[in-house]
Amino acid sequence: MTVEAEAPPLTLAGDRARLRAFVDEHVVPHADSWDLAGAVPEEMLDRLGAAGLWAPFLPVEDGGAGLDMVSLGALHEEVGRGCSSTRSLLTVHGMVSWAVHRWGSPGQREQWLPALARGEQLGAFCLTEPGAGSDIQGITSTARRRGGDWVLTGTKKWITGGQRADVYLFFARTPAGIAAFLVPRRTPGVQVVPIDGVLGTRASLLAEIRLDEVVLAPDALLGPDGFASGMVATGVLDLGRYSVAAGSVGIIQACLDACAEYAQHRKVGAGRLRDLQLIRAKITDMVTDAQAGRLLYEHAGRLRDAGDEATLMATFVAKYFASRAAARHASEAVQVHGAIGLGPGHPAGRFYRDAKVLELIEGSTEIQQLTIAEHAFRKDEWT
């Protein structure tokens, strides 16, 4: 007689219905106040950690839940539906965690992964500089050897989570090329300057990170030197792009939910807003684009889970579609709500501002257009 082992219970991260309830209870009611205050509060960060949501894709042996990528996308969609700022913090923390998992030495993995998995240490991704955004090769931060140590100097800007992070994944030029370094926040010479009042994701704890002759031990280098710009940055940005794609679908869904509810109750003449054909057209487009965007990121996620290199371009396509759709529908959400949507603290305005950010980050819309077209022209199908 054989006894079938019971499947392990779904963690919150892998249970969409529970995730949705978690976001509805702990995120949605507070997102507007966080946006106005300019910060996701520490208690929410702790709550995410207690729920195991910071980096659940990490293997169980590293403190994660071994969550598959499709489920990770669902997690980021649900959190993004509630609050794009909170989702942004999950995005960058996930990028750092994944980088350590993929390229870390055994010592680095042991030092960082359990704490990153639990959210006891939070990570932030530091690539963008005042003079280098889309042009990664234009970064000017430097890393030089001094004995066996590394000495880093440079400034990164618009760093999501930078105000709060415990460790920065910091990209700098070495004589061999561009390399990635793990920089603990409390290292002497690290200066964190908050950036407040940005247009969107106002609560995402943005900061400028300034390194002035910061000395790091040899094991601060993550992954290879020189070839890193082709590996660590690209791989990490791919995960970030995937998260943003899912988060964009979350905004579309939030717009749909808000507009459908408002249209159900808002009186117009003898009827309701929902009776008007042009309003129905907007709702239809939100329904369609939410489903289409979801299918695109799920497709990219399945490819990623299979280790299929086609995931890279599938993620570009998913992010391109979903971020542009989110911006479009967030604008329509304000339109549907009329003057009410223009008021301070109304979610439609937050959706509108947060969605605009999605068209700039993890590859601007224009970079997506260039990259996807270049990929299409690689093939000989149209000659």
Added chain:
Amino acid sequence: MSDITIDPAVPATAIEAPAGRIHEFITSRYPMVQITDDQDIFELGFINSLFAMELVMFIEKTFDLVIPTAELQRSNFSSVRAMSRLVERHQPPVTQP
């Protein structure tokens, strides 16, 4: 003389040299390019960071291996032959039925 039978249950890695598969992957993505196994693909001008990542993922999936971080050096990816040697160093042993 014994016949050689291709068993679909045996991974392709046991049958084909890595160089052939890698060469095919590159030329399928860039059909206008002709390369030899020893040519430096970076000097041909079409390799960007995105394609480098695709190469790594393709090699790891196709040959069922994880490339150690220490081996993520340009010299190991500069040519079809270099990548083939990388695979041969890290390919897991294949057991025949």
